[in-house]
Amino acid sequence: MRAAVVVFPGTNCDRETFEALKASGLETDYLWHNWTSIDVYDLVVLPGGFSYGDYLRPGAIARFSPVMNSVEKYVESGRGILLGICNGFQILTEAGLLPGAFLRNECGHFICKMVDLEVKAHEVFANVKRLKLYIAHSDGNYVVDEKTVELLEDEKRILFKYAENPNGSSHSIAGVANENFCVFGMMPHPERSTMPYHESNDGLKVFSAMRRWINAHTSRKA
Amino acid sequence: MKYDFVIHVKFAPNIFDPQAITIEKNLKKMSYPVENLKAGKVFEFSVQAESKALAFDIAKDVAKNVLSNPVLEVFEVECVER
Numbered sequence: 001m002r003a004a005v006v007v008f009p010g011t012n013c014d015r016e017t018f019e020a021l022k023a024s025g026l027e028t029d030y031l032w033h034n035w036t037s038i039d040v041y042d043l044v045v046l047p048g049g050f051s052y053g054d055y056l057r058p059g060a061i062a063r064f065s066p067v068m069n070s071v072e073k074y075v076e077s078g079r080g081i082l083l084g085i086c087n088g089f090q091i092l093t094e095a096g097l098l099p100g101a102f103l104r105n106e107c108g109h110f111i112c113k114m115v116d117l118e119v120k121a122h123e124v125f126a127n128v129k130r131l132k133l134y135i136a137h138s139d140g141n142y143v144v145d146e147k148t149v150e151l152l153e154d155e156k157r158i159l160f161k162y163a164e165n166p167n168g169s170s171h172s173i174a175g176v177a178n179e180n181f182c183v184f185g186m187m188p189h190p191e192r193s194t195m196p197y198h199e200s201n202d203g204l205k206v207f208s209a210m211r212r213w214i215n216a217h218t219s220r221k222a
Numbered sequence: 223m224k225y226d227f228v229i230h231v232k233f234a235p236n237i238f239d240p241q242a243i244t245i246e247k248n249l250k251k252m253s254y255p256v257e258n259l260k261a262g263k264v265f266e267f268s269v270q271a272e273s274k275a276l277a278f279d280i281a282k283d284v285a286k287n288v289l290s291n292p293v294l295e296v297f298e299v300e301c302v303e304r
Contacts (some may be wrong), residue, residue, distance in 0.1 A: 057291055064288075094291065101293035108240035129262070143294060168238070 001026050001039045008033040008051035008062050017047040020191035023182040024207035026083040033065040042080040042214045046088025058139045060093035075183055080218050082211055089185035098176055100144035106168025112136040117174055118162035118187045125209045133188035140187050142169035224268050225277035230298045231290045232262030265289055
């Protein structure tokens with residue numbers, strides 16, 4: 001199974017994400033943001049950091065980079081799974097691949113801490129109920145209108161909720177999926193909880209859930 | 223012809239903006255009688271187009287598709303004489 005970590009100018013979680021994917025048994029490559037051939041991958045990850053300095057709004061410029069064109073086609077083709085982590089999630093909302101948008105944290109400052117997450121999408125995460133993962137963001141306040149929240153609840157597209165809302169996000173939402181469950185976005189950083197020396201290894205549960213999901217739900221040839 | 227534009231982007235009225243609240247709180251601390259403060263962004267650029275109406279459409283496209291996010295923000299497009 002092959003995975004790609006997309007690197008934009010300013011991405012800074014690419015290395016950790018790369019190692020985490022390798023530790024999860026995926027053959028992994030880095031993809032520079034001007035790369036356009038991504039069809040060979042089963043999982044494409046947009047990692048965290050600050051793409052293009054987060055100028056304008058986080059993710060606002062990254063969404064127009066050449067690789068994002070290919071990413072949109074990749075999603076349409078149902079070839080594999082797309083996962084956006086932190087800044088990657090912000091890029092996916094800017095690109096319209098996931099609903100909502102991000103604001104400054106309600107408290108007004110950067111937050112970096114371990115948080116408890118309630119897992120909502122039990123089908124995707126195969127009976128995992130809670131996760132302990134790090135968040136690290138200034139703009140993590142997820143804004144989505146009430147009508148969309150209802151739709152997300154009905155279609156079971158909310159992946160995680162914060163046990164205690166750290167940043168003001170609507171309904172404490174920390175991660176969502178698109179309508180076909182092939183695009184996932186999450187603010188917490190699973191890659192920061194994957195190694196024996198990490199405080200938690202719950203990130204591995206996220207990546208193995210992605211692996212299972214790829215096997216069951218994409219057009220991947222075994 | 224070249225036309226000059228100023229684009230104002232600000233948060234929609236229902237959006238909570240901690241930046242504006244922090245600025246207002248501190249202005250009050252400095253005893254300024256200020257309220258209802260809003261923070262936003264201003265962009266200036268010029269557009270080459272055959273007419274003012276065409277230039278305006280281009281500027282509006284830029285404001286709508288790139289400079290603002292419809293989930294959070296509203297924008298105003300202003301054509302200015304230089």
